[in-house]
Amino acid sequence: MEKKYTISILLTKSGDFISKLIYYFTGKGYTHASIGIDDEEDTYYSFNIKGFRKEHPKRHKDTIKDSICYELDVTKEEHENMTSLINEFQKERFSWKYDSLGLILTILHIPHKREKHYICSQFVAELLEKAKIMKLSKNPSLYVPNRLGQEVRKLLNLRKVDQNPLNQ
Numbered sequence: 001m002e003k004k005y006t007i008s009i010l011l012t013k014s015g016d017f018i019s020k021l022i023y024y025f026t027g028k029g030y031t032h033a034s035i036g037i038d039d040e041e042d043t044y045y046s047f048n049i050k051g052f053r054k055e056h057p058k059r060h061k062d063t064i065k066d067s068i069c070y071e072l073d074v075t076k077e078e079h080e081n082m083t084s085l086i087n088e089f090q091k092e093r094f095s096w097k098y099d100s101l102g103l104i105l106t107i108l109h110i111p112h113k114r115e116k117h118y119i120c121s122q123f124v125a126e127l128l129e130k131a132k133i134m135k136l137s138k139n140p141s142l143y144v145p146n147r148l149g150q151e152v153r154k155l156l157n158l159r160k161v162d163q164n165p166l167n168q
Contacts, residue, residue, distance in 0.1 A: 005079035006038035006071050006159070007133060009124060009152055010057060011145045013066040018049060022144070025107045029146040030068065033121040035128075037083055045086050047118045052089050052096035070152045071160040074133055081131035102141060111139040121145045133157075 011030035013019060022031040034046035034055055044055045057064060074082070089096060099117035106112075106119060118126075119141075125148055126140035134155060136143075143151075152158065 003076070005074045005076055007074050007079070007082055007128075007131075008036040008038070008044070009070045009072070009128075009148070010034045010036065010044055010165075011068050011070075011149050012057065012064050014060075014063050015065055016063070022103070026144040027146060030066065030149065031145060033124045033143075033145040033148055035082075035086075035124045037079070037086065045089065045123075046120045047096070047098050047123050048120065049098050049100075051098055052093045052118075052123075054090070067164055068149065069160075069162040069165045070149070070158060071162070072133065072152070072155060073157045073159045074131075078131050078133050082127060082133065085127050085130055106141060106144060109142060112141045121148045124148060125151075 010033070012032045013023060013030050014032070019031040032046065032048070034044035036044040042056050042058045044057060046053055046055055095116055097117050099114055099119050102112055102114055102117055102122065103119050106122065121143040122141045125136055125143040128134040129136050129140060134151070137151065
């Protein structure tokens with residue numbers, strides 16, 4: 001039997017100050033996006049105010065107010081592409097920074113690309129496109145978590161949607 005490969009996209013909303021600002025300025029809903037690879041349970045990758053991060057959301061489920069997880073069936077090649085991309089970020093994890101200016105530009109719908117800087121949803125969108133899992137309808141820098149979720153819901157390889165998976 002052929003092995004199945006999965007990529008997970010986790011959108012969350014917490015109650016901290018930054019999350020509240022993002023919530024207010026991006027049209028409510030989710031305020032953070034991260035991506036996981038099927039062979040690493042409760043391990044996701046993203047950007048936050050501290051830069052590139054390996055995240056374990058279940059460890060912080062008390063601070064997360066709302067969440068949704070999209071699971072995508074992917075080919076072996078797409079999975080290998082994603083794994084390779086994430087490994088490249090991990091190799092240089094200390095040189096990657098959170099893009100505070102980029103967040104403002106995203107909110108203002110101004111496309112941008114700053115070297116070694118990302119916001120969470122831009123990172124996830126760009127990885128999905130570079131791994132050839134998803135064709136984006138706009139520049140990766142213009143995605144906020146809610147908009148990314150809307151695009152992911154349209155994918156034919158969407159296998160599962162879990163509302164509030166961290167509370168299970």
